[in-house]
Amino acid sequence: MASDEKKAEILKGLHDSVVEYEEEKTVEVANEAVAEGLDAFEAIMGGLAKGMETVGDLYVRQEYFVPELLLCADALYAGLEVLKPHLKAESHAEPRKIILGVVEGDIHDIGKNLVKVMFDAAGWQVFDLGADVKIERFAEEQKKCGAQVVGLSALMTTSMLAIPRIIKTLRDSDSTVRVLVGGAPLNPDIAASYGADGYADNAGEAVEQAMKMLQQA
Amino acid sequence: MSNSDRAEALLRGDKVDRVPLYHFLLGFCARNVGYTTVDMYNNAEKSFQAQLWTFEQYGIDGGPDYGYASYGGWEFGGEIKMPEGEWQQAPSHVNFPVNTEEDLAALAMPDVKTAGSLPLAMEFSKLQQKHGKPITVTLGGNFSVAGNICPPSTLCRWMLKKPDAAHRILQIASDHILDVVRYWSDTFGAENVIPNLWEPMAANDIISPKQFEKFALPYIKETNEKMLGMGIKHILYHICGEQNANMPLWAQIPMGDPGMVTFGHQVKLSTAIEYFGDSCIILGNVLPALIQTGTPQQVYDASRDCILEAKDAPRGFMLMPGCELPPMSPFFNVYMMKKAIEDFGYYG
Amino acid sequence: MGIGNDRVSMLLKGERVDMVPVFPLGIRAFAALGVGYTMGEAYSDGEKSCRAELWAQEQYGFDGFPNFAYGPFGAWEFGGEIKFPEGEFQQAPMAVRYPVISEEDVWTLRVPDDISTAGAIPIGMAHSLTAAAAGATVMTPNAGVFTTAGNLCSVQKLARWMIKKPSLAHRMLELSRDFLIGMVQLWVDTFGKDILMYNAEPSAANQVISARHFEEFVLPYSIEVHSAALRMGIKHIMTHICGDQNLNLDHWTKIPMGDPGLLTFGHEVDLHTAIEKLGESSVIMGNVEPSLIQNGHPNDLYDACRAAIKAGKGAPRGFVLMSGCGFPPKTPPYNFFTMVKAARELGKL
Numbered sequence A: 001m002a003s004d005e006k007k008a009e010i011l012k013g014l015h016d017s018v019v020e021y022e023e024e025k026t027v028e029v030a031n032e033a034v035a036e037g038l039d040a041f042e043a044i045m046g047g048l049a050k051g052m053e054t055v056g057d058l059y060v061r062q063e064y065f066v067p068e069l070l071l072c073a074d075a076l077y078a079g080l081e082v083l084k085p086h087l088k089a090e091s092h093a094e095p096r097k098i099i100l101g102v103v104e105g106d107i108h109d110i111g112k113n114l115v116k117v118m119f120d121a122a123g124w125q126v127f128d129l130g131a132d133v134k135i136e137r138f139a140e141e142q143k144k145c146g147a148q149v150v151g152l153s154a155l156m157t158t159s160m161l162a163i164p165r166i167i168k169t170l171r172d173s174d175s176t177v178r179v180l181v182g183g184a185p186l187n188p189d190i191a192a193s194y195g196a197d198g199y200a201d202n203a204g205e206a207v208e209q210a211m212k213m214l215q216q217a
Numbered sequence B: 001m002s003n004s005d006r007a008e009a010l011l012r013g014d015k016v017d018r019v020p021l022y023h024f025l026l027g028f029c030a031r032n033v034g035y036t037t038v039d040m041y042n043n044a045e046k047s048f049q050a051q052l053w054t055f056e057q058y059g060i061d062g063g064p065d066y067g068y069a070s071y072g073g074w075e076f077g078g079e080i081k082m083p084e085g086e087w088q089q090a091p092s093h094v095n096f097p098v099n100t101e102e103d104l105a106a107l108a109m110p111d112v113k114t115a116g117s118l119p120l121a122m123e124f125s126k127l128q129q130k131h132g133k134p135i136t137v138t139l140g141g142n143f144s145v146a147g148n149i150c151p152p153s154t155l156c157r158w159m160l161k162k163p164d165a166a167h168r169i170l171q172i173a174s175d176h177i178l179d180v181v182r183y184w185s186d187t188f189g190a191e192n193v194i195p196n197l198w199e200p201m202a203a204n205d206i207i208s209p210k211q212f213e214k215f216a217l218p219y220i221k222e223t224n225e226k227m228l229g230m231g232i233k234h235i236l237y238h239i240c241g242e243q244n245a246n247m248p249l250w251a252q253i254p255m256g257d258p259g260m261v262t263f264g265h266q267v268k269l270s271t272a273i274e275y276f277g278d279s280c281i282i283l284g285n286v287l288p289a290l291i292q293t294g295t296p297q298q299v300y301d302a303s304r305d306c307i308l309e310a311k312d313a314p315r316g317f318m319l320m321p322g323c324e325l326p327p328m329s330p331f332f333n334v335y336m337m338k339k340a341i342e343d344f345g346y347y348g
Numbered sequence C: 001m002g003i004g005n006d007r008v009s010m011l012l013k014g015e016r017v018d019m020v021p022v023f024p025l026g027i028r029a030f031a032a033l034g035v036g037y038t039m040g041e042a043y044s045d046g047e048k049s050c051r052a053e054l055w056a057q058e059q060y061g062f063d064g065f066p067n068f069a070y071g072p073f074g075a076w077e078f079g080g081e082i083k084f085p086e087g088e089f090q091q092a093p094m095a096v097r098y099p100v101i102s103e104e105d106v107w108t109l110r111v112p113d114d115i116s117t118a119g120a121i122p123i124g125m126a127h128s129l130t131a132a133a134a135g136a137t138v139m140t141p142n143a144g145v146f147t148t149a150g151n152l153c154s155v156q157k158l159a160r161w162m163i164k165k166p167s168l169a170h171r172m173l174e175l176s177r178d179f180l181i182g183m184v185q186l187w188v189d190t191f192g193k194d195i196l197m198y199n200a201e202p203s204a205a206n207q208v209i210s211a212r213h214f215e216e217f218v219l220p221y222s223i224e225v226h227s228a229a230l231r232m233g234i235k236h237i238m239t240h241i242c243g244d245q246n247l248n249l250d251h252w253t254k255i256p257m258g259d260p261g262l263l264t265f266g267h268e269v270d271l272h273t274a275i276e277k278l279g280e281s282s283v284i285m286g287n288v289e290p291s292l293i294q295n296g297h298p299n300d301l302y303d304a305c306r307a308a309i310k311a312g313k314g315a316p317r318g319f320v321l322m323s324g325c326g327f328p329p330k331t332p333p334y335n336f337f338t339m340v341k342a343a344r345e346l347g348k349l
């Protein structure tokens, strides 16, 4: 078992290497965590995911832009790959599931991809349907994987009109599913008028919102 | 003054009777005349006709244009999909010609006479010529073309981790833009061609001003200088999205005399005039979403505010939405932009 | 309040106009969609739908005045049920339950006690109030006496009764007549006598009934309703002689329309014939085919307008270019613009 000091050092190492988008360093520190017998769940949440949270803040403050975010995400995923096999059974308990996709007719997927990273970092199982996703597919996939939350992204005023239709097909097939929406032309009012359960302005808030929605459910 | 005269008068440096109205609006035209959106993107004749009709109806100045933001992928050998169904408003990528550094190393320059959408664009420009309209060719800005040849996320990663690859793909995009503009110049005479360049991908929604300075600025600047060197007189740049932090850098780029620069609602028109007013006609920037979802009064008020803010720009001002007119905009809201010009856009 | 100043209203006042006016009949669904309202709102919200029409009028520069009439008028007012349009393909309200189902119902059915609160009347009233406030000509929102009767029990039933049980059919028409007269009175009480009464008779077309039945079941009641309206002081009645009514035209000449009346025809009736038979006493309006308006190439539509203008221009009391029936809501805006343009370019007087 690692000492508290060592543990703190490793968590900070994971955090920093994600923030500094040092992919190799992240793998290195993750291996060290395994070697030192650190709890994998703690390493992920207290190290990698914390790092991604900081990255989210840097993005909001316009210190980081999309390129930096993408590389931070690469580092995060590399670390996850090392740590995930070492997760203990109980922390393996059925993870929360979310389906993500950009709605039909819309190819703007950069924002959705960032949202996906945040859910991955927070330990969710993400089913990413990509961009330009046909209306019916969301409900079909939701039926298959039983995700509690579906996240819809739209970047154009044209394509956002598909959202209420998608919500209807989702509700028709599973009345318990929660729908989270986001993207530049949306706001909380439009989201509510479309019948969504939640809205988030950016990737960082998205996970928070999703958690809230599940608690309300 | 007839509609098509006004934009040309501003380009000549002549006075106009009122603020001209300008639009990128292919999808909207389809709805307005009862065509499909696909017609607007893959049938030059119908696309041209639908725009002429719609311009006549709403009093839009300037000529019909052809083009879309995903330009570049198809031309370099990738695949795009024409818009279909209810929700699509423009062509979109299916896959990209470049995904890896190996792809990049093997990438060949396309033949501009046959590649991708260019034959259609050429057919369209011949219609512009035949009808005595300004001859335009719509491409991405250098950074957006690069980000359409490889996925934008790849371009982003390369900027930080493989700057050589990023520079290489930007050089290829730049050479291609020049190839196309040269082809148009050879066909129609450089002095008659107005390149329309859209640069959404270099927005600060995506990259930092530092990255813009390193990876966008030098290429855009050099390409514009070379186009002007060929004899091009005016360049239209759509400086799309959040670009406030890039403005001092954009200001270093020559756009012709005058150039035409169009802005999203994110950049204030007074800021645009500060940086470009002395050298360019300023176009912008009614919030597109408002035109689709706002009340007629809101559209009218927003148009009035734009007109009052920018009407007296030294080289002229044209009212337009902050990006493409949303295809689903209520017809009456679109009319309200013209009404605002009638009420506030005349020069005393 | 009263008669407005658009070119159609000028014709009614006997004034000269500079060009053939354009008056698209029943444009409010098209207008509502044009400002981003739903098809449902075009019918369920009188104020919004009227405002949309006035806006469309400003945008396209056409003449005439807002009008609220809709197909199943009568069914709801007498206690039945209608459904407002929803979804993509519905374009107007429809009756889902008629107030008269059995023969007994005919004898128990009564004209609503308070017409002002019945069915869609408040919606129609809100529409007219909005029009009046904008200085536009006000027009009653009803359909014709035979069509309204058909809306009470279904046209099929009415048609069957005409042959098998004429007393039931006559009773339906009497109820319809009394209701319409009451409604016109309500409008006159509210807006004064300088308004128009509206009448539309799609169910009386020869695609549905014969001229003989028209004579027996439509003519006498129409004369009664129109005469009552004229006695109230109304000067002009606008009547949409919908569909193929060629065999009924001689009967229509016997119905008083005011001076002048305002008669609108579908593309099934030749404008020359309409003018010859009815042009001395009424302004003639018509009759560009609706499906051409919605689906036609702008050039073909322009040509059809040219033909209509050419045929109608010389009408003694005036001619108005119009859609041959309710204006198709899904018309591409440029096609409508083309109609107005054709009148401007070809209709100079």
Ligand code: B12
Binding pocket: A066, A105, A106, A107, A108, A109, A110, A111, A112, A114, A115, A150, A151, A152, A153, A154, A155, A156, A157, A158, A180, A181, A182, A183, A184, A185, A199, A200, A201, A202, A203, A204, A206, B067, B068, B069, B070, B088, B089, B090, B091, B092, B144, B152, B200, B201, B203, B205, B206, B240, B241, B242, B264, B265, B288, B289, B322, B323, B324, B325, B326, B327
């Ligand atoms: C980059 C860009 C492009 C790139 C897209 C590349 C890609 N693969 O994504 C390219 C060049 C291909 C492009 C094409 C087009 N574009 Co574009 N584009 C942009 C631009 C400048 C930036 C978008 C972006 O990536 N932002 C960065 C990301 C990180 O932010 P984001 O997407 O908003 O996401 C964040 C939040 O919104 C939120 N979020 C997002 N999704 C979700 C989902 C959930 C569940 C949650 C909780 C949160 C959430 O979290 C994210 C991270 O914080 C915008 C401008 C703008 N204002 O958005 C225009 C813009 C979206 N484009 C526009 C247009 C018109 C087009 C075209 C139609 C142009 C044309 N005629 O060809 C085409 C579209 C083709 C198609 N079929 O879709 C318009 C849309 C106008 C409208 N109708 O509303 C915009 C708004 C520009 C403008 N000012 O008007 N475009």
